[in-house]
Amino acid sequence: MTVLVTGGLGYLGSRLIRELPDHPSFSNEEIRILDNLRQPRFHALWDLPSYTKYNFVEGDIRDAELVRDLMEGVDTVFHLAAITNAPQTFDIPEETWDVNYEGSLTVFEAAKDAGVDQFVNAVTCSVYGTTEEKIKEDFDCDPESPYGEAKLEAEQEIFDRYGGEMGVTGLRLGTVYGWTTGMRFDTVVDKFAYLAASGQPLTVYEGAENQKRPYLHVQDSVRSMMFAADSLGDGEAYNVVGQNGRLQDIVDAIKRHFPDVNIGYTEAEQLNQLSYVVSDEKIRNEGFETCYTIDQGVEELADKFRALQ
Numbered sequence: 154m155t156v157l158v159t160g161g162l163g164y165l166g167s168r169l170i171r172e173l174p175d176h177p178s179f180s181n182e183e184i185r186i187l188d189n190l191r192q193p194r195f196h197a198l199w200d201l202p203s204y205t206k207y208n209f210v211e212g213d214i215r216d217a218e219l220v221r222d223l224m225e226g227v228d229t230v231f232h233l234a235a236i237t238n239a240p241q242t243f244d245i246p247e248e249t250w251d252v253n254y255e256g257s258l259t260v261f262e263a264a265k266d267a268g269v270d271q272f273v274n275a276v277t278c279s280v281y282g283t284t285e286e287k288i289k290e291d292f293d294c295d296p297e298s299p300y301g302e303a304k305l306e307a308e309q310e311i312f313d314r315y316g317g318e319m320g321v322t323g324l325r326l327g328t329v330y331g332w333t334t335g336m337r338f339d340t341v342v343d344k345f346a347y348l349a350a351s352g353q354p355l356t357v358y359e360g361a362e363n364q365k366r367p368y369l370h371v372q373d374s375v376r377s378m379m380f381a382a383d384s385l386g387d388g389e390a391y392n393v394v395g396q397n398g399r400l401q402d403i404v405d406a407i408k409r410h411f412p413d414v415n416i417g418y419t420e421a422e423q424l425n426q427l428s429y430v431v432s433d434e435k436i437r438n439e440g441f442e443t444c445y446t447i448d449q450g451v452e453e454l455a456d457k458f459r460a461l462q
Contacts, residue, residue, distance in 0.1 A: 154182050154183075154226060154227070154228040154229075155182055155183045155184075155185050155226045155227045155228065156173060156179055156182050156183070156184050156185065156227070156228070156229045156230075156231065157185045157187065157223060157224065157227045157229070157230045157231070157264075158170055158173075158184065158185070158186050158187070158230075158231045158233060159187045159188075159214055159230070159231070159232050159233055159234035159260055160187070160188055160214075160232075160233035160234030160235060161184075161186030161187060161188050161197075161209075161233070162186065162188040162190065162192075162194045162195075162197035162198065162335055163188065163192070163194065163197075163233060163234070163237075163335050163337075164237075164329065164333055164335050164336065164337045164371070165233050165275065165329065165333070165335075165371060165374055165375065165378075166186070166188070166197075166231075166233045166335065167194065167197040167333050167334040167335030168333040168334070168335075168371055168372065168375050169231060169233070169375045169378060169379075170184055170186060170197075170201065170207070171201065171202065171334070172372075172375050172376075172379070173205075173379070174202045174204060174205035175202075176379050178379070178382065178383050179229070179379070180205075182205075182228070182229075183205075183206045183207070183208060184205060184206070184207050184208070185207075185208045185210065185223060185227065186198075186207065186208065186209045186210065187210050187212055187214065187220075187223060187234065188209070188210075188211065188212075188234070189211065189212060189213040189214075189234075190211055191236075192335075192337075194334075194335045196334065197334045197335045199334075210223060213256070214234045214252070214256035214257070214259055214260050215251060215252065215255060215256045215259060217259050217263070220259055220260055220263045221263045221266070221267070223263075224263045224264055224266070224267035224269065225267065227264070227267060227269050228269060228270045228271070229269065229270060229271045229272075229273070229382050230260065230264045230269050230271070230272045230273065231273050231275070231378055231382070232257060232260050232261070232272065232273065232274045232275060233275045234252070234256065234260070235252060235253045235256075235257075235275070235300075235304065236248065236249050236252050236253055236300065237277075237300065237337075238300070238339050239279055239298040239300040239301065240298070240339075242298055242299040242300040242303075243298065243299060245299075246299040249299040249300055249303050250299065250302075250303045252303075253300065253303035253304050253307060254303040254306050254307045254310075257274070257307035257311070258307060258310060258311070261274075261311050261314070261321075262314075264319065265314075265318065265319050268319075269319055270319065270320060271319070271320040271321075271322075271381075271382045271386050272311075272319055272320065272321045272322070272386075273322050273324065273378050273381045273382050274307075274308060274311060274321070274322065274323045274324065275324055275326060275374075275378065276304050276305075276308050276323045276324060276325045276326065276390065277300075277301065277304050277325060277326055278325050278326065278327050278328070278367050278392065278394070278431050279296055279297075279298065279300060279301035279304070280294045280296050280301050280304055280305040280308070280325060281294050281295070281296070281429060281431070282294060282295035282296050282297050282301070283295070283297065283429065284429050285428075285429075287430045287431070287432050288392070288429060288430065288431045288432060289392070289432050289434070289435065290325070290389070290390045290391065290392060290435055308323045308390065311323070312388055312389070312390075315388035317388070319386075320382075320385070320386020320387070321386060321387075321388045322381040322382075322385040322386055322387070322388075322389070322391065323389070323390040323391070324374075324377055324378065324381055324390075324391055324393050325390055325391065325392045325393065325431075326369050326374050326377070326393050327366070327367030327368050327369035327392075327393065327394040327395065327431060328340055328341070328342075328366055328367060328368050328369065329368075329369050329370070329371050329374050330342035330343050330368060330369070330370060330371065330447070330450050331343075331370045331371040331372060331445070331450040331453060331454070332371070332453050332454055332457050333371050341400070341403060342368065342403055342447060342450060342451065342454075343454065345403060345404070345407050346407065346410075346411070346451055346454035346455065346458065347454075347458070348414075349407050349411035349414040350411060350454075350455070350458035350461045351458075351461060352413075352461075354414075354415040354416065354417050355404070355407065355414060355415070355416045355417070356416075356417050356418075356419055357400065357404060357416060357417070357418050357419075358418075358419060358420070359418050359419065359420050361400050362399065362400050362401040362404070363399050363400070363401060363428075364399065364400055364428035365397050365398065365399050365428045365429065365430050366397070366398065366400075366428070366429065367392075367394040367396075367397050367429075367430070367431040368394070368395055368396050368397075368398050368447055369393055369394055369395045369396075369443065370395050370443070370444075370445030370446075370449070370450050372444070372445060373393070373395050373443040373444060373445050374393060376441075376443075376444075377391075377393040377436070377441060377443075380436075380440075380441045384439060384440065384441075385439065391433075391435055391436040391439075392431050392432060392433045392435065392436065393433055393436060393441075393443070394431050394432075394433040394443070395443040395444075395445055395446070395447075396443075396446055396447055397430045397431060398447050402447055403447055403451070404416060406447050406448045406450075406451040406452075407451060409448065409451070410448075410451050410452050410454075410455035411455060
């Protein structure tokens with residue numbers, strides 16, 4: 154049988170396609186990768202495990218005919234393809250909707266028609282929006298970016314179309330950090346590590362130090378996907394969070410592993426990184442637990458940047 158990973162060369166996908174062969178449930182399966190190379194991560198195809206058969210297809214999830222063809226023989230779909238840089242999506246709201254909503258439904262319908270067993274949809278905690286509550290999955294979502302809006306609407310439409318004939322899981326991932334072959338540096342942990350490693354100063358807005366956000370190491374995000382394919386599929390959403398961390402926790406970890414870093418504090422006209430805390434009790438009750446802390450993630454990144462220090 155075959156596993157299909159959409160967005161398989163991206164930040165999460167590039168690590169998932171390397172972890173699947175060592176998971177007992179997927180060790181004998183072909184791994185089919187679909188990616189449109191919007192970000193030209195050709196290097197994510199280098200040094201893949203030699204004991205697994207891979208098949209890479211350059212293409213777009215909005216190409217319905219291509220997606221239908223790729224579903225032949227597939228038993229598990231990990232749907233990761235998306236436009237993911239939330240601030241950027243304010244400049245491209247139509248394209249964001251087209252990819253993150255319409256494209257997701259194209260993949261879902263093709264999977265359902267092909268008789269796929271499990272469909273794991275990578276979503277985001279950005280669907281929640283601003284709140285002072287500890288957020289559970291039944292929270293009344295109010296996303297604040299075109300990215301969050303499209304991901305939420307796609308998830309809800311997929312659940313509405315869920316009829317039990319195919320296992321479906323929505324994983325609402327915290328802000329992902331940590332090293333992968335398909336690195337990105339537009340989120341705070343990875344960005345701060347890069348700046349510190351390259352000798353550039355970090356700027357922290359005064360008053361933001363104690364704001365909390367849900368964070369998730371990339372390896373834990375990949376583990377949660379494989380867990381969902383193995384153990385969930387009930388047509389429901391699950392939060393996945395490693396640590397509800399303060400910005401100061403990230404700064405402290407950067408200081409520990411990049412001791413020469415220069416950190417400056419400055420006033421902001423308006424703080425737009427608002428604080429919220431997310432509960433992952435639901436998926437923990439199903440037997441999944443995260444393993445990595447922010448400090449471990451920064452330590453890992455410091456090791457990757459060790460030649461610069």
